[in-house]
Amino acid sequence: MASVKKIVQMMERVKDGPACTTADWDYKIVPGTVREMLKKYDLAKTYNPETPVNQDMELADRFFEAGLELAATIGLHCTDTETQIIFSKEEILEALRDAPSELVLGVGKDRRILKSRGVEDKVEPLYCTSLSIQIDEELYIPLVQGLVGRPNIDILQGPSIDTVFGIPAFADSPFETAAGLREAKLRAEALWRAGRPDMPQMCLSSSTTHFAFLSGYPMIHRPENPAIGIALQPAELKTNYSNFHKVLMVAGYGGILRSGVTSMIGGYSGPQEGTVIANIASDILQFALLGADISNSSMYDVRKNSACCRNALWAMSMSVQATSRNTHTILDKIINQSAGPCTKDILYTNMAGLVTTGVSGMELTTGPRSAGGAKRNHITPLEAYFSADVFKASAKLSLEEANELVLYGLTKYEDTVDNQPAGKSFYDCYDIDTLQPSDEWKRMDDEVREDLRNRGLSI
Amino acid sequence: MSELFKDLSQAIYDGDAEKAVELAKSGIDAGVKPNELIDNGGVDGLERLGTAFNEMEAFLPELMLGGEAMKAMLDYLMPFMAKDDSSSAGTIVVGTAQGDLHDIGLNLVATQLAVAGFKVVNLGTDITVKEYIAEAKKNDADIIGISSLMTSSAYYQEELLKRMIQEGIRDNYKVVVGGGPITPQWTKDIGADGYARTAVQAVDLCKRVMTEDLSEALIIE
Numbered sequence: 001m002a003s004v005k006k007i008v009q010m011m012e013r014v015k016d017g018p019a020c021t022t023a024d025w026d027y028k029i030v031p032g033t034v035r036e037m038l039k040k041y042d043l044a045k046t047y048n049p050e051t052p053v054n055q056d057m058e059l060a061d062r063f064f065e066a067g068l069e070l071a072a073t074i075g076l077h078c079t080d081t082e083t084q085i086i087f088s089k090e091e092i093l094e095a096l097r098d099a100p101s102e103l104v105l106g107v108g109k110d111r112r113i114l115k116s117r118g119v120e121d122k123v124e125p126l127y128c129t130s131l132s133i134q135i136d137e138e139l140y141i142p143l144v145q146g147l148v149g150r151p152n153i154d155i156l157q158g159p160s161i162d163t164v165f166g167i168p169a170f171a172d173s174p175f176e177t178a179a180g181l182r183e184a185k186l187r188a189e190a191l192w193r194a195g196r197p198d199m200p201q202m203c204l205s206s207s208t209t210h211f212a213f214l215s216g217y218p219m220i221h222r223p224e225n226p227a228i229g230i231a232l233q234p235a236e237l238k239t240n241y242s243n244f245h246k247v248l249m250v251a252g253y254g255g256i257l258r259s260g261v262t263s264m265i266g267g268y269s270g271p272q273e274g275t276v277i278a279n280i281a282s283d284i285l286q287f288a289l290l291g292a293d294i295s296n297s298s299m300y301d302v303r304k305n306s307a308c309c310r311n312a313l314w315a316m317s318m319s320v321q322a323t324s325r326n327t328h329t330i331l332d333k334i335i336n337q338s339a340g341p342c343t344k345d346i347l348y349t350n351m352a353g354l355v356t357t358g359v360s361g362m363e364l365t366t367g368p369r370s371a372g373g374a375k376r377n378h379i380t381p382l383e384a385y386f387s388a389d390v391f392k393a394s395a396k397l398s399l400e401e402a403n404e405l406v407l408y409g410l411t412k413y414e415d416t417v418d419n420q421p422a423g424k425s426f427y428d429c430y431d432i433d434t435l436q437p438s439d440e441w442k443r444m445d446d447e448v449r450e451d452l453r454n455r456g457l458s459i
Numbered sequence: 460m461s462e463l464f465k466d467l468s469q470a471i472y473d474g475d476a477e478k479a480v481e482l483a484k485s486g487i488d489a490g491v492k493p494n495e496l497i498d499n500g501g502v503d504g505l506e507r508l509g510t511a512f513n514e515m516e517a518f519l520p521e522l523m524l525g526g527e528a529m530k531a532m533l534d535y536l537m538p539f540m541a542k543d544d545s546s547s548a549g550t551i552v553v554g555t556a557q558g559d560l561h562d563i564g565l566n567l568v569a570t571q572l573a574v575a576g577f578k579v580v581n582l583g584t585d586i587t588v589k590e591y592i593a594e595a596k597k598n599d600a601d602i603i604g605i606s607s608l609m610t611s612s613a614y615y616q617e618e619l620l621k622r623m624i625q626e627g628i629r630d631n632y633k634v635v636v637g638g639g640p641i642t643p644q645w646t647k648d649i650g651a652d653g654y655a656r657t658a659v660q661a662v663d664l665c666k667r668v669m670t671e672d673l674s675e676a677l678i679i680e
């Protein structure tokens with residue numbers, strides 16, 4: 001668990017660390033060291049398009065060693081102080097040993113145990129919905145009520161609002177502070193209506209910077225039901241002061257800390273193999289820097305705007321397997337996909353991503369990222385229910401079966417993975433009063449479920 | 460001469476700013492026109508980088524370093540260019556709006572514009588309305604580009620335009636917007652000059668807002 005004292009000590013180490021400009025970090029230190037690791041561990045061009053779900057455990061272990069060495073060689077860069085914080089290998093290993101392997105979340109009938117998993121683990125992983133997708137303020141209560149409407153939804157993150165009482169919630173301003181307070185109230189109301197006031201919560205969604213977090217987190221957190229704080233780093237292998245504000249709040253209140261950042265294939269760490277190494281380093285450094293409870297370092301291909309393209313699936317499977325086999329830490333990687341509600345693509349892409357990560361040992365995921373998260377009101381409960389079922393069902397699969405399923409899924413969307421249909425908004429494919437999907441959307445869900453059942457997925 | 464262009468192209472491809480400037484200097488000394496150095500050397504190098512990026516041979520750091528090298532070369536060549544043969548397509552200041560730290564799309568846009576011969580001042584992330592205006596003035600910009608990946612930061616796109624009207628400088632600069640949640644309708648509603656969906660389209664957009672007489676926002680999707 002994160003401690004205020006340790007975090008303050010880390011902040012001092014960050015501040016007084018070796019100077020390094022962000023440009024040097026981005027263009028030289030990260031790409032240069034990643035290249036060195038690829039070479040040293042003989043990992044370049046190991047991507048195998050035939051196995052989007054990696055089957056080679058020795059390779060996964062080698063990736064872990066490379067990720068660990070990357071973490072112990074360069075550490076993290078802080079963009080506010082333009083310094084570097086360096087950890088010894090022993091220090092990192094100690095932090096990994098100290099990281100929790102089990103977290104108790106929620107109260108009463110909504111109590112859930114989030115437990116460390118391994119590759120092909122039979123324990124079902126947990127599903128948190130949704131991502132911070134922008135919706136109309138007046139939609140918040142009915143939509144969230146719908147999202148948590150089935151017990152397979154274990155944790156609420158929920159959508160985000162960008163207005164407060166109809167007034168724009170400008171980022172990085174007191175309007176944002178107000179949005180944090182407003183979201184906390186709306187959550188409570190929606191969960192009460194859904195009959196799940198004590199379910200575990202992850203927050204805050206409307207926190208663009210730290211302001212809404214500082215205002216809203218204390219209203220959601222309760223000692224008997226500690227809130228999971230979302231504390232995202234500014235970029236891969238980086239940290240900043242804004243994130244420390246959030247982390248300190250979580251530690252101070254005794255909450256659960258989920259921190260991390262998306263690793264970009266094609267970004268600073270280069271090809272998928274390099275990004276796997278950087279992603280592993282990013283995961284393990286959350287524990288070393290912050291004493292995080294959960295690492296949330298997802299992956300994403302910048303050129304395809306997706307994590308469901310073949311190479312990104314492979315990269316996710318490799319990273320999750322590597323860390324699951326070599327640590328007992330709890331990981332939450334988001335399946336970034338860009339198709340929207342009322343399309344079959346959103347179902348097949350989510351299936352591919354969730355089967356890949358679930359069988360590889362991931363404990364938790366937060367999703368779905370309906371319509372890439374970028375289209376207002378484009379999110380409905382149905383794709384969340386579907387995704388939760390698939391993720392849990394992945395616990396029954398072997399790596400080989402998972403690979404077959406994922407290869408099948410790819411045949412459904414691979415050709416158009418970088419240009420997916422945005423689908424329909426909540427208004428256009430759901431009945432807001434009854435919280436039921438339109439016939440069209442319901443039919444798609446039924447058909448895809450049937451199709452996947454016939455291929456061996458028990459949903 | 461083709462040897463010089465080839466070396467220059469390679470220096471840009473390798474992101475070697477020092478070498479690019481050195482080669483440009485030897486070109487100028489030998490009487491080569493700045494435009495030729497840019498088009499046959501620099502642009503060629505960046506175009507090859509772009510292809511390599513799409514084919515997974517080069518990645519963001521290489522792209523950014525190539526863009527920086529091109530910028531260094533353009534800075535060096537600027538004084539040698541007659542006003543009318545200035546091969547710079549224009550000057551643009553770009554950044555991500557206040558409170559927004561998403562920078563991948565921004566960096567791709569900045570690089571593509573540099574490839575196309577724009578002088579690009581990349582302000583980075585979390586840029587306030589005041590800073591956009593100050594930097595546009597300081598750099599004698601033609602265009603201000605704002606990237607927003609969140610609707611809560613996109614509000615500042617509208618604020619910028621309001622502020623420019625208040626200060627009486629709305630007509631001094633073209634304002635283009637982009638980023639995941641930005642839509643054509645939003646672009647029109649706030650009175651911006653244009654929107655493009657991708658970094659490649661941003662180039663076409665910026666070229667056209669500079670040269671065409673547009674009565675309404677230019678949308679490239």
Ligand code: B12
Nearest residue numbers: 132373559560561562564604606609610637638639657658
């Ligand atoms: C990676 C990512 C992050 C990373 C950012 C890393 C970095 N250094 O950039 C991290 C983890 C830090 C992050 C944090 C957050 N994020 Co974020 N993030 C993303 C994600 C997954 C990808 C963005 C990306 O890089 N795309 C790839 C690039 C290439 O695409 P692009 O940026 O759109 O740019 C292209 C075009 O738009 C265009 N373009 C871009 N800019 C411009 C400018 C001009 C002038 C023009 C013409 C064109 C143009 O050209 C580019 C290239 O083609 C998106 C989801 C998504 N699918 O977009 C969410 C997303 C943008 N994030 C979101 C949110 C909510 C957040 C957080 C608030 C989460 C939280 N609750 O803490 C924080 C906020 C942090 C902050 N203060 O900025 C939301 C925004 C919702 C909304 N509609 O407002 C999204 C959509 C996710 C979601 N809802 O599910 N995020």
